[in-house]
Amino acid sequence: MSIVVSGKYIVTPYKIIKGGKVVIDDNRIVEVGKRVSEPQGAERLEGDVVIPGLINAHTHLAMTLFRGFADDVPLEVRLKDHIRPVEAMLKPEHVYAGALVGALESLYAGVTTVASMYFYMDQEAQAIVDVGIRGELSQGMIGITEESRKEAKRKTEEFVRLRGNKDPRIRVAVGPHAPYTVNKDMLLEAKEMAEEYSERLGYPVMIHIHVAESPREPEEIKKARNVDVYKYGGVASYLYDIGFLHERVLAAHVVRPTRRDLSVLKRSNAKVAHNPQSNLKLASGIAPIKEMLNYGITVALGTDGAGSNNNLDVLLEARFAALLAKGRDLDPEAVPAKEALKMATVYGAKALGREGLGEIKPGNLADLVVLDFSSPHVRPLEEDRIISHIIYAAKSSDVKHVIVNGEIVLEDRKPTKVNVEKVKEKFEKAIRDLF
Numbered sequence: 001m002s003i004v005v006s007g008k009y010i011v012t013p014y015k016i017i018k019g020g021k022v023v024i025d026d027n028r029i030v031e032v033g034k035r036v037s038e039p040q041g042a043e044r045l046e047g048d049v050v051i052p053g054l055i056n057a058h059t060h061l062a063m064t065l066f067r068g069f070a071d072d073v074p075l076e077v078r079l080k081d082h083i084r085p086v087e088a089m090l091k092p093e094h095v096y097a098g099a100l101v102g103a104l105e106s107l108y109a110g111v112t113t114v115a116s117m118y119f120y121m122d123q124e125a126q127a128i129v130d131v132g133i134r135g136e137l138s139q140g141m142i143g144i145t146e147e148s149r150k151e152a153k154r155k156t157e158e159f160v161r162l163r164g165n166k167d168p169r170i171r172v173a174v175g176p177h178a179p180y181t182v183n184k185d186m187l188l189e190a191k192e193m194a195e196e197y198s199e200r201l202g203y204p205v206m207i208h209i210h211v212a213e214s215p216r217e218p219e220e221i222k223k224a225r226n227v228d229v230y231k232y233g234g235v236a237s238y239l240y241d242i243g244f245l246h247e248r249v250l251a252a253h254v255v256r257p258t259r260r261d262l263s264v265l266k267r268s269n270a271k272v273a274h275n276p277q278s279n280l281k282l283a284s285g286i287a288p289i290k291e292m293l294n295y296g297i298t299v300a301l302g303t304d305g306a307g308s309n310n311n312l313d314v315l316l317e318a319r320f321a322a323l324l325a326k327g328r329d330l331d332p333e334a335v336p337a338k339e340a341l342k343m344a345t346v347y348g349a350k351a352l353g354r355e356g357l358g359e360i361k362p363g364n365l366a367d368l369v370v371l372d373f374s375s376p377h378v379r380p381l382e383e384d385r386i387i388s389h390i391i392y393a394a395k396s397s398d399v400k401h402v403i404v405n406g407e408i409v410l411e412d413r414k415p416t417k418v419n420v421e422k423v424k425e426k427f428e429k430a431i432r433d434l435f
């Protein structure tokens with residue numbers, strides 16, 4: 001099927017095309033410009049501003065179940081005393097219901113790809129396919145005892161077998177949870193697994209891991225793994241020196257990197273998912289994004305789970321990234337609006353090893369968001385102000401249409417593939433069950 005999307009402005013985001021059109025054939029963008037050849041019988045969509053689908057490079061999709069639960073307590077206490085006891089009761093249907101709401105919330109916010117790590121990932125994959133967005137999904141692996149290591153590996157194997165190549169919307173990743181919950185041997189095993197899967201599946205399988213999520217992490221690693229990361233020069237330095245860090249590692253958070261951490265992240269070409277709101281809410285600090293970008297590190301944006309944010313709104317995350325960097329470094333140019341938009345799109349695609357996403361250009365996959373800029377808060381509609389509006393003024397409720405893989409999945413703010421009332425019912429039932 002063909003679709004022609006017209007926009008007063010097309011933001012690729014490298015350039016802005018005024019009065020432009022995007023032609024989609026099947027699941028790919030075939031033409032972008034002011035004058036295009038429009039296929040006969042093509043479906044038509046139009047709006048004010050067209051941008052690439054936004055990319056959430058770090059979340060735990062089903063954790064919508066924990067939104068507003070045990071807020072405002074220290075991260076370690078929250079996980080140990082509040083979240084983990086409920087997670088121990090989770091059944092596949094709860095994860096499916098939580099992920100459905102997460103995928104739907106993402107869709108409404110113009111987020112077309114999510115990198116999520118959790119449990120029962122086959123259920124998350126199903127929810128994502130049902131709503132019609134994309135997922136890069138990893139089964140969270142925790143390897144403290146020999147038995148838990150084996151079990152974690154078995155579950156990942158099973159998930160990869162089930163979902164590795166089943167649907168074009170889903171890619172798998174390997175998810176060793178964090179350096180304090182996974183020992184050195186298992187980290188290296190995860191690296192081997194990712195290599196083997198990449199070969200088997202024919203696409204780059206990423207390793208998704210939390211790194212330096214809080215300033216307390218070095219102590220956690222010392223306590224749990226008896227490793228003194230300071231001897232290596234920091235958490236990322238430890239991962240580098242044991243031979244784990246490489247270009248397909250997606251490190252979430254990296255809140256307090258040392259100078260050596262930054263240099264090994266750059267040298268290994270590992271990617272960073274910056275989660276500004278979660279880092280603030282969990283009192284973990286403000287990551288040095290200007291410095292990371294200056295080092296040439298790829299920095300994408302993540303929301304983290306809805307339990308620690310409390311939303312999955314990547315546009316808002318981009319605003320936080322831009323504002324926090326300015327405030328942190330007392331530098332208005334630290335992260336300009338244009339850079340923040342790239343973090344939410346092109347850098348996100350790069351961080352996930354997804355060539356073909358993140359930019360509106362011929363040959364790329366057709367993941368597009370059409371924004372409605374008719375409201376007063378995004379006026380005036382001038383070309384040189386559009387990117388500023390997207391980052392500093394727009395709301396996710398300005399998202400009007402969303403196309404993923406050449407399919408219209410949100411039209412005039414109505415999801416086309418799922419019944420919203422039924423999703424809510426399922427979700428409420430899961431909440432009643434669990435809490």
Ligand SMILES: [Zn+2]
Pocket residue numbers: 058059060210252304305
């Ligand atoms: Zn996380």
